[in-house]
Amino acid sequence: MTSDSDFSTPRLSILDLAPIAPGETVAQSFENSVALAQAAEAHGYERVWYAEHHNMPTIASSATSVLIGHVAGKTSTIRLGSGGVMLPNHSPLVIAEQFGTLASLYPGRIDLGLGRAPGSDQVTMRAMRRDPMSADSFPQDVLELQGYLSGESRVAGVSATPGAGTNVPLYILGSSMFGAQLAAAYGLPYAFASHFSPDLLHDAVEFYRREFTPSAQLSSPYVIAGVNVVAAASADDAQAQFDATRRTRVRGMISRTPGSAEYTDEQIDIFLTTPNGRQIANMMKYAAVGTPSEVRSYLAAFAESAQADELIVAHQSPQIAGRLESVALTADAMRGASV
Template identity: 50%
Template sequence: MSKENTATKKQLGSIPISILDLSTISAGSTPADSFRNTLDLAQHAEAWGFNRYWVAEHHNLPPIASSATSVLISHIAAGTSKIRVGSGGIMLPNHTSLVIAEQFGTLESLYPNRIDLGLGRAPGSDQLTARALRRDRTTEFPEQVNELLAYFDPSKFATKNPVKAIPGEGLKIPVWLLGSSDYSASLAAHLGLPFSFAGHFSPSYTFPAIQEYRENFRPSDILKEPYVMMGMNLTAADTDEKAKWLFSSTEQHFLGLVRGNPVPIQPPADMDTVWNEHEKKAVYQSINGSIVGSLQTVKKQLEKFIENTQVDEIMLTSYIFNHEERLRSYEIISEFIKKA
């Protein structure tokens, strides 16, 4: 653990809490329903004091509607007034750096000082879909990130580039690297960027990735000290029993991924009738460490996690079937947000 993270111990209530929303599509609903629910949750999140509201790029996945990520960010930002809105993330290899610089330059120009640009290196899809998305690509991810940073600040180009990002150039848009292993942790440390770890589907790499990032962090003109945000699955309810029941929708979602057959978010179910022990073990390799329970239970879980990791921010995501139950889940968590 780095010196800056041992000097002042972080505690629940003293660090920001944010939301990652995949605009999930529940069985029997449509993407249009999902977008209405996304905006509704974002507006509640703003009122409750959440710090950021991010959406993520995925493609060809029946449970996820956030494929046109930049468009959805604009929709959310237009319907809110102060919460930060961004990508968690844009899968940069699917795009040219110039296009992303222009898109986020446009967003920042429309919604000043509210836009975050989180970047991932995975396709956000299966390999067949990835091929459908991509042009012929020879640029490696680190080079592409540097190119994107240089469109915002042309002084970072090795030689003068006559191509400019308009809008984009000169704008101070926070750029984050996202990762589910120590690869992006190492790159974020090298570039002096904030790092967001995907603990909501890769919990076993949490501690190695955080350690890699903090131990190798190089201060930059963007960030002077390391900053770690942790993604975690959430299902909170008024009782532990109800939360565990609602969480079965998350279990079914990841079971679909394990089986290679993703489906819209399913209603709660008795999982003993749905999976076998081998599948259960495979699912929990992805969702172990999820935050599930009543207010007091999730409080203890979050406090223990923050004590063990000293992360700077928590970002929660949910696969709850019913929108009202999802709202209630985040309302419970809002009890731990320090009010201004």
């Protein structure tokens, strides 16, 4: 992988949050993920990634490697991976074996993005038997994992089978300076979670590019930036879909406890005008919402500003039909096709 530094024409990928819409089952969510990946493959996207979240009733991607394997079996060429696996939740050996299995089944198609957050709340973290201090060993765990996948284990007498020699490419995910520093020091691609944590994007990318050290995996810096997208035939339709998704997210964040009140759309919109509401709304600051030409203009400017070689898009329509339309319209627009 190399960077061509033409930020105005970034590669395009998808972050699929495997949402469970109101009234849908987990099985339907997985069917939607298959349909989304098939559409991404048909429209020339680079990759689809799935994130490890736990104890979130609206997200179905907790068993990330299992979902990747399911979708890989239903597609042919598109890269699939984690965005990301929260490595402190697991032993490096187990992740090497899981992704080594995937890479052996689907050669040349598997990515391994790594984060150090719990992917959950503190109570759930304890339920996962995660050591509260496990994030401190994240840098060492990345190297241990890398050793298993390269076949040059750092643990005497232990190798990953499957895994050894697969050289599954690693990506460091983050939303702070820590990830930028680690990715730069290890010579790994860096993916910034600007689709929900936008504030440090430019500082982190600038540091990563300035301090990058070439490695066996990567000769020059490579940046992936997250961005929300809703592309539709009309700007009003796109905005309505985005507003519905944002209300759902806000409603979930303020109604997590059993017995919480149900909030109307009007109440959510009022809440969004408060300081706390504006803070939550800022999480989706980077969002391309509108017609295909409007989305294309926004994404081109965003990629230039973020110095991103690749954009990983979270299509934010509340229903799968809207997401599939957004996938197609965005890809066509970014290729400069007439839409």
